[in-house]
Amino acid sequence: MGRSPCCEKAHTNKGAWTKEEDDRLIAYIRTHGEGCWRSLPKAAGLLRCGKSCRLRWINYLRPDLKRGNFTEDEDELIIKLHSLLGNKWSLIAGRLPGRTDNEIKNYWNTHIRRKLLNRGIDPATHRPVTDHPTTPTTTSTTVTTTVNNHNVTSPPPPDIISFATAKPAHVKNEEMEEDTKLNISSPDHQKQERCPDLNLELRIGPPQHHSSNMIPSISYMQQPLMTGGTICFACSLGVQDNKECRCSANATSGNNNNNVGFDFFKIKNGALDYRSLEMK
DNA sequence: AAACATAGCAACCGCCAGTAA
DNA sequence: GTTACTGGCGGTTGCTATGTT
Structure with a gap:
């Protein structure tokens, strides 16, 4: 047998939280800390599902929430x-320290989606909405840009980012990008990818410890490293000195180490678990 | 001022991975 | 090894506020 149910489905309130419920939840968590959401409602004297309490705390009541406009x-x-x-x-x-996933999700759906569409960018694919599968576009990394000793011919638009590698024109861009994201390294891909074993199973450090890097990281990512006509995602994320990257950009990694915001995901400092990002 | 449309956001729902029993 | 719960996540809904006619 498993555990007992998380909460009584009956006799629980739904809908908007009242001030009194908020106060009770805050008071309880201040005293006892987070955790054990199952028993929290009863212990705190709340007629709510533990799941609901958790959501309310994480998305609204937590003291480290930033609030306000993005x-x-x-x-x-x-x-x-x-x-x-x-x-x-x-x-x-x-x-994004002080921001919740729900807040960002809402903001994306209400603001950023529209913003990207106004720019002619498909928010789902981050490619121009008129993009044709067989036509190389600015979202493809066939553009040869150079940062730090790399050739520059046409920098990508600031809001379009892709980690696909150069590939024959008959190969759909979408397929390329998906494969790269998912770290699918078919033999054919490996011929062309400088960082074939890039793994997006990234482990990220606690945001509150690195917030000062946030802005430099942006400027760095607006100038991703190119490796022979392709963007090396690993380098872009600042892992040149790490095992994760075997691309030729390593040759200049000494310089890159000085790059502000280089350690975008804080991977250089070792294994970091993104789950530690949960804001407490 | 009223009616309607749209935007914004808090909260719920359902699913999934991990894990206690 | 199996069952069933917890915690967490992404998608969606529905209420409220604001803008427009």
Whole structure:
């Protein structure tokens, strides 16, 4: 047999929280701390499901929540992180101290989606809405840009980011990008990818400890490293010195180490568990 | 001023991975 | 090894506020 049920389905309130319920929840968590959401409602004298308490605390009552409007920098960071991670709102929230996944999700759906559409960018794919599968576009990394001793021919638009590698024109861009994101390294891909074993199973450090890096990270990501005509995602994220990256950019890693915001996901410092991002 | 449309956001729902029993 | 619960996540809903006609 498993555990007992998390909460009584009956006799629980739903809908908007009252001030009194908020106060009870805050008082209880201040005294006893977070955790054991199952027993919390009863212990705190709340007629709520533990799940509901957790959500209310995390999304609304937590004292370290930032509240207020998103800044332009936060906007851009969300866009870029979304282009990397997709709808992984909790991961994205992990890079925005004081913001919750729910808040970012809402903000994306209400503001950023429209913003991108106005720019002619598909918010789902981060590519121009008129993009044709067989036509190389600015979202493809066939652009040869150079940062730090790398060739530059045409820098990518600031809000479009892709980690696909150069590939024959008959290969759909979508397939390329998905494969790269998912770290699918077919033999054919390995011929062309400098960092074939890039793994997006990233482990991220606690945001509150790195918030000062947030802004430099943005500027760095607006100038991703190119490796022979392709963007090396690992380098872009600042893992040149790590095992994760075997691309040629390592040759200049000494310089890159000085790059501000280089350690975007704080990977250099070792294994970091994104779950530690949960804001407490 | 009233009616309607739209935007914003808090909260719920359902699913899933991990894990206690 | 199996069952069933917990905690967490992403998607969606529905209420409220604001804007427009």
